[in-house]
Amino acid sequence: MAVKATVTFGNQFFTSRLEKVVGWARKYSIFQYPFVTACCGMEYMAVAAGHYDMDRFGAGLPRFSPRQSDVLFVVGTISHKIAPVLKTTYDQMCEPKWVVAFGVCTCTGGFYDDYATVMGIDTIIPVHLYIPGCPPRPETVLDGLIKLQERIQNERQELFHGS
Amino acid sequence: MAPDSLTLRKLKERFPGSVLAVHSYRGDDTAVVKGEDLVSVARFLKEDPELQYNFLMDLTAVDYLGQEPFDSPQRVVLGSAQEGIRFEVVYHFYSLPLNQRVRIKVPVPESDPTVDSVTGLWAGANWFEREVWDMFGIRFKGHPDLRRILLYDGFEGHPLQKDYPLRKRQPRIGPQV
Numbered sequence: 001m002a003v004k005a006t007v008t009f010g011n012q013f014f015t016s017r018l019e020k021v022v023g024w025a026r027k028y029s030i031f032q033y034p035f036v037t038a039c040c041g042m043e044y045m046a047v048a049a050g051h052y053d054m055d056r057f058g059a060g061l062p063r064f065s066p067r068q069s070d071v072l073f074v075v076g077t078i079s080h081k082i083a084p085v086l087k088t089t090y091d092q093m094c095e096p097k098w099v100v101a102f103g104v105c106t107c108t109g110g111f112y113d114d115y116a117t118v119m120g121i122d123t124i125i126p127v128h129l130y131i132p133g134c135p136p137r138p139e140t141v142l143d144g145l146i147k148l149q150e151r152i153q154n155e156r157q158e159l160f161h162g163s
Numbered sequence: 164m165a166p167d168s169l170t171l172r173k174l175k176e177r178f179p180g181s182v183l184a185v186h187s188y189r190g191d192d193t194a195v196v197k198g199e200d201l202v203s204v205a206r207f208l209k210e211d212p213e214l215q216y217n218f219l220m221d222l223t224a225v226d227y228l229g230q231e232p233f234d235s236p237q238r239v240v241l242g243s244a245q246e247g248i249r250f251e252v253v254y255h256f257y258s259l260p261l262n263q264r265v266r267i268k269v270p271v272p273e274s275d276p277t278v279d280s281v282t283g284l285w286a287g288a289n290w291f292e293r294e295v296w297d298m299f300g301i302r303f304k305g306h307p308d309l310r311r312i313l314l315y316d317g318f319e320g321h322p323l324q325k326d327y328p329l330r331k332r333q334p335r336i337g338p339q340v
């Protein structure tokens with residue numbers, strides 16, 4: 001009996017440690033896909049460039065293929081015209097994946113309550129982090145990024161599909 | 164009122180029947196011309212050696228639904244709702260050699276919102292005219308490829324027309340509100 005109990009304990013210990021390590025690795029090796037459509041892009045560049053330097057937080061490597069990226073940064077106004085493209089981009093990303101709504105346009109449509117604009121990208125794809133602001137200040141973005149990293153760390157880590 | 168500029172004088176002299184009104188405000192010349200003579204007026208402005216308006220700066224439209232289309236500040240009425248005039252297409256020409264501008268307006272009836280295309284004179288008019296078609300539903304006769312430019316195929320209506328419903332949404336994917 002005693003032996004069996006020790007073995008079970010060992011398994012749990014091993015899995016939770018492994019999850020922590022994988023979460024730690026995932027949160028500090030974010031490959032982002034910048035889906036940049038509008039003015040927020042300038043602020044995104046400011047965050048990515050040397051002064052604010054997103055790379056300090058392990059999110060310094062933008063990929064321009066959805067297949068290679070983990071976090072979809074939706075930066076700028078999404079119109080109905082481009083909405084299907086955004087959905088396809090999201091669908092093409094491999095699991096695990098996260099979505100950041102960067103700027104108030106992507107969060108709610110912002111002040112573009114009109115015939116052309118999608119009223120928040122969460123009507124089309126799931127969103128894990130909302131960064132408000134028009135455009136958000138770089139500090140806000142970094143704060144958001146850190147919150148996303150906390151979330152990634154504390155998530156259940158799917159090591160194999162369906163595990 | 165200040166005497167008309169050379170451009171407006173020449174226009175009135177050359178096209179007495181088609182220039183409906185002219186005015187000049189702080190050096191900005193405006194002439195209202197009949198739609199059927201637009202292309203000849205534009206060609207004259209472009210090719211006359213004393214004018215040389217060789218650059219089409221802008222081409223847009225206005226919807227005067229429910230109003231008398233008038234031309235401020237002198238309030239020259241361009242046409243009335245009774246006559247069926249609803250839109251106005253506005254051209255801005257610039258003369259690079261002479262550094263001067265002129266604005267041409269064309270009243271457009273609601274029953275047949277069609278204007279002759281100036282793509283034959285300025286290739287750059289192509290996208291402007293597509294935009295006016297897309298937003299206002301005004302057709303350009305003689306345009307090589309009059310398709311929507313900003314909105315997608317399948318969009319119904321022309322959103323900058325004043326009677327386009329303010330809250331009408333036509334999403335392609337997602338909730339159809």
Ligand code: SF4
Nearest residue numbers: 039040076103105134
């Ligand atoms: S939130 Fe503001 S800055 Fe960002 S894309 Fe929209 S309008 Fe531009």
